[in-house]
Amino acid sequence: MACRVCDGRDVELFLDLTDQPHCNRLIPPELADRREPHFPLRAGFCHDCTLVQIDHTIPKESMFSDYPYVSGTTKTLVEHFRQTAARLVERYGLGPQDLVVDIGSNDGTWLRQYEPFGLRRCGVEPASNVVELARAAGVPTVNRFFNAETAELVRAQDGPASLITAAGVFFHLEELHSVVKGIVTLLKPDGVFVVQAIYLGGMIENTAFDQIYHEHLCYYTLRSLEQLFARHGLEVFDVSVVPVHGGSLEAHVGFPGAHPVSDAVRRMRADEEARGYGTFETYLGFAENVRRLQSALLDLLERMHAEGKTVHAYGAPAKGATLLNAFGIGPRLVQYAAEKNPLKFGRLIPGARIPIVEEGSVPAPDAYLVLAWNFIDEFLARERRYLENGGAFIVPVPELKVITAADLPKAA
Structure with missing residues (x-):
């Protein structure tokens, strides 16, 4: 297979979780006697850019056009988004003149947290059932997949964005490079893209293999994320690990030179190197830990x-x-x-x-x-x-x- 980030061909599998159905395609009672489609669920490591990824893609239209997950059902997540919104508004001095766009905005839970600050808001969400929930809550939402074309549409409608966010969705992206091109199109010259994605380092340390499923195509370290953004003329200028979802990487991304690169970026690069996140043997050890957990x-x-x-x-x-x-x-x-x-x-x-x-x-x-x-x-x-x-x-x-x-x- 070709790597989803660098197009390299040296992707080696290390974990086979058997053929599985789409995890969020819940079975209604009237179909209980039928076997649903199953697809390979296998994780591999790119020896060229170190991206961890699965090797089979279920079309996004099949997985996300109707979706049973809503962000607002968990108090922990709502509070996380409230605190994150307040932190970003303060850090970047955002106000009523600024536009924030959330990619994969779901029911609008994160965007609702900006309401007290008066920011202009736009969600982009492909699942029509949760778009209805967002709009009912007063969150303007575009019912489309985010990509380069959608970014042009949003910019024409609302202007450039001071802040673009994506939480728990960035590893879902089938049109990965088109999405990043869309971010480049939509972002102001001094704007910021803030992405939160389950951190591969945390998955390794926690044996969190269950975060591997067909919706999650890519599993990022800082190193592999930087490789992706560099291909599109963007740089990670700050990074941290936030506790939500068992440990999520939060990267702040902008155009080179628009923001000073923090020491946190250099520290995480060194830490990932020391922990072996760029070596295949680390992932073979991860797979062995999964089998021990299964037995226990x-x-x-x-x-x-x-x-x-x-x-x-x-x-x-x-x-x-x-x-x-x-x-x-x-x-x-x-x-x-x-x-x-x-x-x-x-x-x-x-x-x-x-x-x-x-x-x-x-x-x-x-x-x-x-x-x-x-x-x-x-x-x-x-x-x-x-x-x-x-x-x-x-x-x-x-x-x-x-x-x-x-x-x-x-x-x-």
């Missing part, structure tokens, strides 16, 4: 099943479908998935075929398998009474552990 989790679930204990999934996130399907976990070991998002109620997790039910609609199990482990602190606070009544949380990532009431901090 299956042993635990089989033991609980033999003891007659019930286990439900806590949430039905996309990453959960990766874990369940890669490890061969279905309704024999995990009977239900409890969800807050009404777009998912009554459906089945693809592949695994575990029924998704509304939280509280079925009796609580002996233990919950926490698939959205990146929000574990929020869940522990919400479910303290469940744990105090003898329940347990099985947290598979970053390492397998079982949390009970004995592990909770004492109530104030």
Whole structure:
């Protein structure tokens, strides 16, 4: 395969998570007796530019034109966007004259956080069902995929952007180079593109293999991200790791010379080199850690099943479908998935075929398998009474552990 960033041909596979269905194409009950399409889910490493990527692309129109994920259902994420918006407004001195454009804006959760500052806002989102939610909340939203053509349209409509953002979407991009060309087109000469993407370094350190799925085509380090932007005349001038989603890379990108390059960029380059993120052996070790986790989790679930204990999934996130399907976990070991998002109620997790039910609609199990482990602190606070009544949380990532009431901090 050709590398998605540098077009090099030296991409070597290191992890095969088996053929899997599209993780967010939830199964309605009337199709429960049909096998959905499955596609290879394999990760590879480019020896030329160090980008980690999957080798099979499901067309974006199939994955994103109708979408069951909405940003606003998780308090942790809403608060993260509120704090990030305030930080960016202050840092770059933004005001009512400035335009902020959010790529993959979903239900407008991030853009809503700019309302107190009076910024002009424009979301770009391909999923028509969540565009309706955004517009109902007062967020102007263009119902299109973001690319070079869409950027021209937005610029003609609203003018150039002082700030362009993309959170949790940048690794989704099938039209990767067209998207970056669009950012170049839309950005003011001194404007800033701020991207937040799950950090490959965090994935490695946490064995967070479940963040690999068909929607996520690329997995970035600073080094591979810089290679992409350099091809289009942009540079990363600041970088950090923010805690959301188990560790996300936040890169601030602009035209060369428009902003001074921070010491944080040089420090992260050196840290990535020291940790071996540019060597293939690191990823072979990552794959071995995944197999060890698989063995430990299956042993635990089989033991609980033999003891007659019930286990439900806590949430039905996309990453959960990766874990369940890669490890061969279905309704024999995990009977239900409890969800807050009404777009998912009554459906089945693809592949695994575990029924998704509304939280509280079925009796609580002996233990919950926490698939959205990146929000574990929020869940522990919400479910303290469940744990105090003898329940347990099985947290598979970053390492397998079982949390009970004995592990909770004492109530104030």
